[in-house]
Amino acid sequence: MRDARGDIKRPLGLRLWLSGGWLLLLALAALLAPWIAPQDPLAQDLFTSRLPPFWESGAEPGFWLGSDSLGRDVLSRIIHGARLALIVALVAGTLTCIIGTALGLIAGYYRGWPDRIISRFVDIWMAFPPVLFAILLIAVLGTGLTSIIIAIVVIDWTRFARVIRAEAMTQGAMDYVASAQVAGRKRMGTMLAEILPNVLPTVVALLTLEMGIAVIVEAILSFVNLSISTDSPTWGGMISEGRTSVHQAWWVLVFPLITLFFTVLSFSQLGEGLKDRFDPVLR
Amino acid sequence: MTLLRSILMRLLSTAITLFGVAVIVFVVIRVVPGNPIAMMLPPGATEADIARLQAQYGFDKSIFGQFVIWLSGVLQGDFGTSISLRQPVSSLVLNRLPATLELSIVALLIAIAIGGTLALMGTLRRDSRAEGAIDISAGMALSIPDFLWGLVLILLFGVLWPVFHISGRISPALDIDFTTNFYLFEALLRLRLDVLGDLIGHMFMPALALAIPLSAIIAQLLKQSLKETMHLDYVTLSRTHGYGETHVITRDALPNAILPTLTLVGVQFTFLIGGTVIIERLFSYEGLGNMAIDAVINRDLPLIQGIVILFALIFTLVNFAVDMLYVVLNPRLRHA
Amino acid sequence: MSAYLQIRNLCVTLKGGIPILRRVSLDVAAGQVHGLVGESGAGKSMIGKAVLGTLPRALQVTRGEIWLDGVDLLSLPARERQRRIGATAALIPQDPLTALNPVRRVGPQITRRLVDILGWSRSDAEARALHLLEEVQIPDPARVMRSYPHELSGGMRQRILIAAAFSAEPKLIIADEPTTALDVTVQKQILRLIADMQARHGTALLFVTHDLGVVSKVCDTLSVLYAGKVIEDARMRRFFTRPIHPYSRALLAATPSYEDPEGALTPVPQSVIEQVEREVQDHDRRAAP
Numbered sequence: 001m002r003d004a005r006g007d008i009k010r011p012l013g014l015r016l017w018l019s020g021g022w023l024l025l026l027a028l029a030a031l032l033a034p035w036i037a038p039q040d041p042l043a044q045d046l047f048t049s050r051l052p053p054f055w056e057s058g059a060e061p062g063f064w065l066g067s068d069s070l071g072r073d074v075l076s077r078i079i080h081g082a083r084l085a086l087i088v089a090l091v092a093g094t095l096t097c098i099i100g101t102a103l104g105l106i107a108g109y110y111r112g113w114p115d116r117i118i119s120r121f122v123d124i125w126m127a128f129p130p131v132l133f134a135i136l137l138i139a140v141l142g143t144g145l146t147s148i149i150i151a152i153v154v155i156d157w158t159r160f161a162r163v164i165r166a167e168a169m170t171q172g173a174m175d176y177v178a179s180a181q182v183a184g185r186k187r188m189g190t191m192l193a194e195i196l197p198n199v200l201p202t203v204v205a206l207l208t209l210e211m212g213i214a215v216i217v218e219a220i221l222s223f224v225n226l227s228i229s230t231d232s233p234t235w236g237g238m239i240s241e242g243r244t245s246v247h248q249a250w251w252v253l254v255f256p257l258i259t260l261f262f263t264v265l266s267f268s269q270l271g272e273g274l275k276d277r278f279d280p281v282l283r
Numbered sequence: 284m285t286l287l288r289s290i291l292m293r294l295l296s297t298a299i300t301l302f303g304v305a306v307i308v309f310v311v312i313r314v315v316p317g318n319p320i321a322m323m324l325p326p327g328a329t330e331a332d333i334a335r336l337q338a339q340y341g342f343d344k345s346i347f348g349q350f351v352i353w354l355s356g357v358l359q360g361d362f363g364t365s366i367s368l369r370q371p372v373s374s375l376v377l378n379r380l381p382a383t384l385e386l387s388i389v390a391l392l393i394a395i396a397i398g399g400t401l402a403l404m405g406t407l408r409r410d411s412r413a414e415g416a417i418d419i420s421a422g423m424a425l426s427i428p429d430f431l432w433g434l435v436l437i438l439l440f441g442v443l444w445p446v447f448h449i450s451g452r453i454s455p456a457l458d459i460d461f462t463t464n465f466y467l468f469e470a471l472l473r474l475r476l477d478v479l480g481d482l483i484g485h486m487f488m489p490a491l492a493l494a495i496p497l498s499a500i501i502a503q504l505l506k507q508s509l510k511e512t513m514h515l516d517y518v519t520l521s522r523t524h525g526y527g528e529t530h531v532i533t534r535d536a537l538p539n540a541i542l543p544t545l546t547l548v549g550v551q552f553t554f555l556i557g558g559t560v561i562i563e564r565l566f567s568y569e570g571l572g573n574m575a576i577d578a579v580i581n582r583d584l585p586l587i588q589g590i591v592i593l594f595a596l597i598f599t600l601v602n603f604a605v606d607m608l609y610v611v612l613n614p615r616l617r618h619a
Numbered sequence: 620m621s622a623y624l625q626i627r628n629l630c631v632t633l634k635g636g637i638p639i640l641r642r643v644s645l646d647v648a649a650g651q652v653h654g655l656v657g658e659s660g661a662g663k664s665m666i667g668k669a670v671l672g673t674l675p676r677a678l679q680v681t682r683g684e685i686w687l688d689g690v691d692l693l694s695l696p697a698r699e700r701q702r703r704i705g706a707t708a709a710l711i712p713q714d715p716l717t718a719l720n721p722v723r724r725v726g727p728q729i730t731r732r733l734v735d736i737l738g739w740s741r742s743d744a745e746a747r748a749l750h751l752l753e754e755v756q757i758p759d760p761a762r763v764m765r766s767y768p769h770e771l772s773g774g775m776r777q778r779i780l781i782a783a784a785f786s787a788e789p790k791l792i793i794a795d796e797p798t799t800a801l802d803v804t805v806q807k808q809i810l811r812l813i814a815d816m817q818a819r820h821g822t823a824l825l826f827v828t829h830d831l832g833v834v835s836k837v838c839d840t841l842s843v844l845y846a847g848k849v850i851e852d853a854r855m856r857r858f859f860t861r862p863i864h865p866y867s868r869a870l871l872a873a874t875p876s877y878e879d880p881e882g883a884l885t886p887v888p889q890s891v892i893e894q895v896e897r898e899v900q901d902h903d904r905r906a907a908p
Binding site: 519520526538613614 | 671672673676698701702703704705706708709710712713714717718719720721722723728732735736767769780
Binding site for chain 2: 123
C-alpha cells in the first residue's frame, strides 16, 4: 500500500545527502585552502584582469573560473572565502543557538516575570529591521570577524527564543512534566532533563538554518563593505564587486553567488532533514 | 468593553516597544567611535568651531540629557536635523517613505498572487505529484533569503535577458511633475502610462525578490489550511449541491482557510519590509532603506534614529492592522 | 415499479484494495423511507457518500451501478454527475455545528444553490427560503436568514439544514445520522420534523442510522449492514416481527424499544459475530478472481 507521506518523505533522504555532501566539500575546501587553491587569492596582476572562465575563448590556464578586475583568481577567492563563511556559520550560529534557546526555555518554562522581560525584549527586537540593525552594530563595533559574530548573535537570538519559548510552553503543560515535578525534581532539573530533549529536534533545525542565515548576514555586511578588511576574500565582497561589473565580467558575480546559494540552501535542507530524522513523533 | 480594553492594552504595549527601540538605538549609536561633527568641518577648523557645532546638535550634553531633548522634540514632531544632508530629518524621511511603502506593498501583492495561486493549485491537485513539486519548490524558495533572490534576478533579467532596469526607481530622463512621492499610485490615478511602465520596469525585480520567500510561506500555510478545511462538513455539503471542485475551494474553503494564515503573513510582511533595506541597496532604489545605510556609513545620528523609529512604527502598525483585519474577517469575533 | 434510487453491486475499496463496501444492492422507492442500519464502521455512511459523490479521496468505487432517476451516475463524467446530483438529491448532514459555513450568513447558504445551480432569481430563492424556514418551525425566519451560524443553537441549525435540503424539491434526500449529534431532548423533535417534511413533500429518503429504535419510527423498508455487506433487506413490519438473519435478531435484542425503554438488553452474542464474519470472508473469497 502506498503511504500518503511516501512521496514527500523519499526526497528528504536524498536532500539530506546532497546538502550534507556540499557542506562537507566546502569544509574540506576551507581547511585545505592554502594547498588546493590554484592561485594566491590576493595576488593582483593587471595583465590577467577579467579573464573569462575556462570554456570561453581568451581564458588562461590556472584561472578556471576566471579573474576579477584586479586579476585575482575567482576560484581561489571562493575557496578562501569559504573559511570566513564557515567560521562565521559555526561560531555565530552556535552562540546564537545557545543564548536564544536558553532564554526561550526560561521564558517558556518559568513563565511569570522572566517571561515578561524576555518577551518584551523580543517584541522590541522584532520592531527593528534586522539588516539595518546589523549594519548599525558593525558601524559601532568596527569591522572584523568578532564584530560580525557579535552582531549576528545580538540580532538573531530572538529567532530561537520565540520558537523555543512556544515549544517549552506546550511541553511544560503536558502531564509528564507535572509527574516529574511530583516525583520531586527541581525545576531547573525538569527543564534540562524533560523539556530540553523534547525541543531538541527544533533546536537542531533552527541551528542549521541559523548557520545559513549567518553566512548570508556576513555576505550582506561584506556587500556594503562592512565585513572584515576589504581586500581579504569574502563571498559577499566578491558579489559586491561582481554586481558593479556584471556587464563586463558576469563570472565575478555568478560563481560566488552560486556557491552562496547552494550553501544557504544546504544548511536549511540539512536542518529540515535532521529534524525529521530526530523527531520521534514523525519517525 | 473588552475589545476597547484590549485595544488600549495593545496601544500601551506598542508605546513601550517604540520607547524601547528609541532607547536602544540612542544608546548603541552614542557608543560610535569617531566624532561625526569633526567629519563635517573643513580640515582647518578650530576647537571652538567643533564645540559650537556640537552644541548646535546637542552632543555636548550627557546621553540622558540628549535623549530627553530628542524625545521631547519627537513628541512635537521634530526629529532633529540630518548631519550629512543638513535638512530636517522628518522631511527627508517622509520624502523617501512613499518609495519604500510602494515597493513593500507591490511585493506583498505579488507574494499573495503567487502564493495564493500555488496554494489553490496544490489543493486542487492534492496528494499528487504536482502538490509534491509545489512543496519542494516552496521549501527551497523559502530557505533562500531576498538578498540572494535579488542577485539571481539581476543575472536573469538584468544581464542574461535584459528587460528590466537594474537600478534606480525611475528614469531621470522622464518628465514627471507629480505632487506626491507616491509615484506609482499617482501615475495610476493620472493614467500616465509612460511613467507607470517605467516605474514597473524599475520595481519589478526588487519587488519580486522580496516577494519570493513570502509567496512560498503563503503557499505552504494556505495550502495546509485549505486542505484541513476541505474535510469539513459544509464543504462536503456544498459539493452535494453540485458545485465543482474549484468553486468549492475558492468560495467555501478559502474564506475560512485564510484566517489562520493571516496572522502569520502579518509578521512575515514586517520581515519583508525589513528586507527592503538591503534590497533597495542592491537595486540602488531611492527609498528609506538605502538612505538608512548611507546614514550609518556617514554616522548621521539624527537620521539613523528617525529612520529606525519610522521602521519600528510601520512594523507595529502592520501588526495592529492585521489583528484588526482578523476580527473583521471572522464573524465570531466581530459580534463578540 | 422501478425504484427512484437503485444501487447494484456497489463495491468501494480503500486505495490499495481493502474492501469497504461489498457488492451492496438496495432500492429506495419514490416517496418511501429506507433505513440503513449497522454498527459504526459497517460502511453505512459510505453508501450515502458514494451516491452523493463525496467519498473521501482515499476511497474509490471499483464496480457497481448507482441509478438515480433512471441514470447511472457512475457512467457520467465527474462534473456532470455532480451537477445532476445537485439537481436531484440532497443531504441532511450529521453534525449541524460543522455543516454551516461559519463566515457566511445563513440566508445565502440556503439560497445560493437555487440561484447558482438551478438558475432561480434571487428574490424567488429568498421567498422560498423564508417559506421553508417557516415550514421547519423556525421563529422569526427573516432574522435567522441574516444571522451567522454561531448565533444559533444546534437544534436550530439542524432545522435550517433540513429546510436547505428540501429547498430545491429534490426527489431523494440522504439523511446521515441526522440526530446523533443533537441533545436527546431535541432528537425526537428533529426526527418528527424530518418524517413530516418527507411525507408532505413526497421525497424518497435514505435514512442512515445506527439506531434501530429510530428506524422503527420513520422507515418503510430497511437494509442491515455488517462490514460493508448487506446482511438483510426487509420491509419494516416483517423485520421487527420475523427477522431472518441471526445478526438482525441479535441487533434487535440489543436495541431498547420505545415502548419499553427499561427492558432488558442482550449484547450481540459472540457466536453470531463469528457467523457474519465467516459470511463476509466467504463473500470475499468468491469475489476474488
